[in-house]
Amino acid sequence: MKEGYRIVSGMRPTGPLHLGHYFGVLQNWAHLQETAECFFFIADWHALTTDYADPGAISRFSFEVFLDWLAAGLDPEKSVFFQQSRIQEHAELQLLLSMITPLGWLERNPTYKEIKQELEAKDLNTLGFLGYPVLQAADIIIYHATRVPVGEDQIPHLELSREITRRFNYFYGETFPEPKPLLTESAKLTGLDGRKMSKSYDNAIFLGEDPDSLRSKIKTMLTDTNRMRLKDPGDPEKCNLFPYLKLLDPQEPYEEIVDGCTGASRGCMDCKNQLLERMEAFLEPIWAKRRELQNDPDTVKDIIHQGNNAARSVAGATMEQVRSRMSLL
Numbered sequence: 001m002k003e004g005y006r007i008v009s010g011m012r013p014t015g016p017l018h019l020g021h022y023f024g025v026l027q028n029w030a031h032l033q034e035t036a037e038c039f040f041f042i043a044d045w046h047a048l049t050t051d052y053a054d055p056g057a058i059s060r061f062s063f064e065v066f067l068d069w070l071a072a073g074l075d076p077e078k079s080v081f082f083q084q085s086r087i088q089e090h091a092e093l094q095l096l097l098s099m100i101t102p103l104g105w106l107e108r109n110p111t112y113k114e115i116k117q118e119l120e121a122k123d124l125n126t127l128g129f130l131g132y133p134v135l136q137a138a139d140i141i142i143y144h145a146t147r148v149p150v151g152e153d154q155i156p157h158l159e160l161s162r163e164i165t166r167r168f169n170y171f172y173g174e175t176f177p178e179p180k181p182l183l184t185e186s187a188k189l190t191g192l193d194g195r196k197m198s199k200s201y202d203n204a205i206f207l208g209e210d211p212d213s214l215r216s217k218i219k220t221m222l223t224d225t226n227r228m229r230l231k232d233p234g235d236p237e238k239c240n241l242f243p244y245l246k247l248l249d250p251q252e253p254y255e256e257i258v259d260g261c262t263g264a265s266r267g268c269m270d271c272k273n274q275l276l277e278r279m280e281a282f283l284e285p286i287w288a289k290r291r292e293l294q295n296d297p298d299t300v301k302d303i304i305h306q307g308n309n310a311a312r313s314v315a316g317a318t319m320e321q322v323r324s325r326m327s328l329l
């Protein structure tokens with residue numbers, strides 16, 4: 001058994017993963033699994049709260065996201081990987097937590113209001129969507145997790161998880177530790193056009209990108225927009241591509257590139273070609289592992305199956321305790 005934190009984190013399977021996920025989340029998870037006891041799961045029920053009209057897509061993406069995780073170096077020997085909807089105990093705990101969660105807490109949740117506005121086209125006046133943070137609290141405390149690696153956007157949800165936990169402990173006796181966020185200092189990687197990398201902005205490089213589309217995407221990358229011609233001096237600080245080069249090969253001395261760019265002797269195409277080379281070298285092992293797993297779906301299913309069993313046994317023991325605390329025996 002590993003010393004240290006018990007960690008839980010989940011990801012909604014709403015699309016294939018891209019480099020933003022890799023450098024923002026997966027790299028951190030891969031690091032955490034070396035020292036902490038980690039439970040990572042596909043939050044398919046959470047995806048259903050907004051995408052209930054298209055459940056087929058969620059199930060397809062669940063498998064793809066698992067492939068991405070494993071290809072990116074997450075290791076089933078070190079962490080437990082599971083699928084939320086296979087662990088029914090999460091739903092039972094959500095139901096019980098919903099008894100003690102005041103509606104006002106959920107209605108005031110800033111993320112709830114924001115997403116409802118953002119996804120105006122979908123009808124999110126549902127009990128499921130309002131209860132999103134209650135399910136998230138259940139996901140976490142059912143494993144007695146103390147730390148939850150998440151991005152900044154999840155802070156309000158985690159705050160609610162802690163409030164719900166405190167209320168449970170107050171009514172039924174000290175049962176769960178309060179889960180704290182584990183914010184990562186992750187490299188912020190922008191998309192091809194300089195905005196946040198996101199599938200919905202169509203500016204992402206996916207982990208499973210094929211080599212041809214990788215080449216054409218890198219060719220379209222935005223560089224210093226003030227630099228129209230080779231003889232115009234450029235500014236690497238204003239270039240969207242330069243940070244990628246630094247990220248993918250931090251050892252390299254960059255004076256030559258910087259001098260060439262600011263001195264107008266090195267063209268953007270030179271940088272793009274160099275980036276393509278670095279990117280291929282970086283992605284090739286991920287592609288190889290992905291291909292291997294894709295050709296062997298039974299192995300992937302088996303990993304999920306084993307992870308589900310491991311998660312279920314922990315969640316089942318917690319629910320015994322919860323039922324007893326709530327006089328439901």
Ligand code: TRP
Nearest residue numbers: 008009010011012043046136139
């Ligand atoms: N809400 C999280 C997100 O959108 C996903 C999630 C669901 C989660 N349950 C969780 C994250 C529990 C951490 C812990 O990213």
